[in-house]
Amino acid sequence: MRRSVAGGEIDDDPGRVDVEAVWRYLSEEAYWERWRDRGVVERQVRGAWRVVGAYDGATGRQVGFARAVSDGESFAYLADVWVAADWRGNGLGGAIVSVMIDEGPGARFRWVLHTRDARGLYVRYGFAAATERVLERPGRG
Template identity: 45%
Template sequence: MITKGVDGYELSTDPDRLDVGLVHHWLSTDAYWALGRGREVVERAVRGSRNVSVHESGEGAGAQVAYARVVTDRATFAWLCDVYVARAHRGRGLGTWLTRAVRDLLAPWGLTRVLLATRDAHEVYARAGFVPHPDPEQLMILEAAS
């Protein structure tokens, strides 16, 4: 699926358009939640997820400028993660557009819960309808063994 949207950009769910090397670079060098993440881990994560990318549109364009992935059972639950917009393309509404597009892609499945975690982009996700978890004390995490 390719969708035209924000001026000069298009959204894609086509796995052949996804630049995994670029996604690895972004996540491992510039995303606070994934600093140092290995290429093989990113490749496995991509293979096991629903991926959405944003690209420049127009003649001779097509460079990937944003990414998000969703881990889901496609029945009751999804986790939106690794949402990243290239620094040179921030401030143009791409994060909000990408998040809304993911929300809309998930809607037909009738999921009862879609979660995400963020340290600094609450407004972006709020514009797509996300709200703080009403009972965060109910959430738990199994941290990786060190």
């Protein structure tokens, strides 16, 4: 699935993902899971149930990304959502989330994510604070 947004392009083709660009963002700019080395990130991208990338419409440079882990039937976890600083504020983040959770094979799934920023973005797509039934065991690393 391809869609144009604000001079960029959203695409869910896993073969188009620039793993080096994803690694560079996650290792240099992201605040989460900075312990991962390049091999871990590459395995996570390649092993994802689904990926959605955002690309500069003129140059093809990767400017955003999200991946999902799923059982493929009813549940998915949204991870590693990012948009390059010079592309923020033009709807690209929302387009990535929309394509991932509303316009693909997981449109009817229960989705989960962890974040400490961009909560307003996720609320627009139906995310809410977890309920009293949710337990979590944080990673040990």
